[in-house]
Amino acid sequence: MSKTIAGAQRLGRIPPYLFAEIDRKVQEKKKAGIDVISLGIGDPDLPTPKRIVSVLQEAAADPANHRYPSYFGLADLREAIAGWYHDRSGVELDPATEILPTLGSKDGISHVPLALVDPDDVVLAPDPGYTVYVTGAIMAGAEPYIMPLKAENSWLPDLDAIPADVARRARLMWLNYPNNPTAATADRAFLERAVEFCRRHEIVLCHDAPYSEIAFDGYRPLTLFEIPGAKEVGLEFHSLSKTFNMTGWRIGWVCGRADLVSLIGQLKTNIDSGIFQAVQWAAIEALRGGEEETQASCEVYARRHRLVAGTLNSIGWKIQPPRATFYVWAPVPAGYDSIRFASHVLDQVGVNITPGVGFGAHGEGYFRLSVTAPDARLEEAMMRMRALKL
Numbered sequence: 001m002s003k004t005i006a007g008a009q010r011l012g013r014i015p016p017y018l019f020a021e022i023d024r025k026v027q028e029k030k031k032a033g034i035d036v037i038s039l040g041i042g043d044p045d046l047p048t049p050k051r052i053v054s055v056l057q058e059a060a061a062d063p064a065n066h067r068y069p070s071y072f073g074l075a076d077l078r079e080a081i082a083g084w085y086h087d088r089s090g091v092e093l094d095p096a097t098e099i100l101p102t103l104g105s106k107d108g109i110s111h112v113p114l115a116l117v118d119p120d121d122v123v124l125a126p127d128p129g130y131t132v133y134v135t136g137a138i139m140a141g142a143e144p145y146i147m148p149l150k151a152e153n154s155w156l157p158d159l160d161a162i163p164a165d166v167a168r169r170a171r172l173m174w175l176n177y178p179n180n181p182t183a184a185t186a187d188r189a190f191l192e193r194a195v196e197f198c199r200r201h202e203i204v205l206c207h208d209a210p211y212s213e214i215a216f217d218g219y220r221p222l223t224l225f226e227i228p229g230a231k232e233v234g235l236e237f238h239s240l241s242k243t244f245n246m247t248g249w250r251i252g253w254v255c256g257r258a259d260l261v262s263l264i265g266q267l268k269t270n271i272d273s274g275i276f277q278a279v280q281w282a283a284i285e286a287l288r289g290g291e292e293e294t295q296a297s298c299e300v301y302a303r304r305h306r307l308v309a310g311t312l313n314s315i316g317w318k319i320q321p322p323r324a325t326f327y328v329w330a331p332v333p334a335g336y337d338s339i340r341f342a343s344h345v346l347d348q349v350g351v352n353i354t355p356g357v358g359f360g361a362h363g364e365g366y367f368r369l370s371v372t373a374p375d376a377r378l379e380e381a382m383m384r385m386r387a388l389k390l
């Protein structure tokens with residue numbers, strides 16, 4: 001038998017990183033002294049509210065927080081999450097059994113197939129979508145099955161198009177509303193159909209909901225457990241990253257059906273050793289502080305969305321500002337594919353946007369832009385876009 005030092009085969013099965021080419025170009029431009037404005041990444045530019053930072057500072061100085069934390073999170077944190085969920089959605093969650101804090105929701109999302117899916121089982125994943133749904137399935141040796149999201153279906157998957165044999169082999173379905181990258185939202189009727197489908201086929205319904213609070217003009221996205229019967233098959237993944245501008249802090253949670261939450265907890269005891277307790281106290285402060293700050297962030301995003309829609313519409317697009325998320329998802333002009341269009345915008349006006357195909361083959365023909373750049377930078381970017389020659 002011959003053997004060489006090399007990467008594992010499972011890494012080779014992960015789709016190539018399609019942003020690599022664009023990233024290389026951005027670095028080149030920056031080196032050449034060009035002022036590139038990045039609207040590529042969904043990472044809030046607004047700071048974490050001060051009261052949350054203050055609690056972290058105090059908690060970090062307390063030796064009681066310096067030791068290994070509990071694997072399952074502080075009881076106070078699980079209670080704060082249950083309280084937040086109840087105030088937000090009117091739904092009861094048992095803090096002892098139905099909630100598990102995670103190191104950001106990516107931790108829960110990437111690991112859930114290892115806990116719930118066997119090799120060669122099917123994981124249903126939306127495309128375009130957050131790429132971790134597919135890579136997490138591949139890491140677990142499972143087979144991702146793509147559910148295309150299309151404009152004509154309002155970016156909701158067509159559940160009736162899932163072949164019967166695929167549904168039979170599927171153990172897990174990913175949904176994500178409000179959606180990254182399309183900014184689409186799901187109505188009650190669709191979520192009810194999804195719950196019914198997953199109950200009928202005995203599939204775990206995993207709803208990734210980091211944008212549940214990033215919504216505008218009074219729109220309030222539904223959380224999964226507002227749908228009757230959802231807890232019998234469902235898990236929901238939440239994050240403090242987007243709601244409280246805490247992407248760097250790494251804290252979120254998974255909640256839902258108790259035996260499934262427990263299995264994820266069991267897996268995670270073998271992977272990490274919990275969340276720095278000072279960060280947990282800061283999260284408790286965040287969740288108990290009301291919605292005022294998040295509302296203020298949303299007003300900033302809504303204003304920026306109007307600026308972007310106004311700019312794009314003035315140069316030939318026909319888009320509406322979205323009802324939720326800090327993303328703009330728009331078609332590329334005729335004659336371009338998404339990578340060529342993103343390169344063109346970067347070359348011509350030094351603005352970095354994300355080609356839709358980076359979120360999966362069905363994202364081709366679109367681009368994503370994030371309004372998480374400071375106002376002055378976004379205004380400058382939009383001024384440059386007005387000069388774009390197609």
Ligand SMILES: *Cc1c(COP(=O)(O)O)cnc(C)c1O
Binds near residue numbers: 104106176210242247
């Ligand atoms: C940002 C994001 C997450 C992950 O956020 P964390 O920082 O890991 O909590 C998960 N899913 C989607 C769709 C996202 O956009």
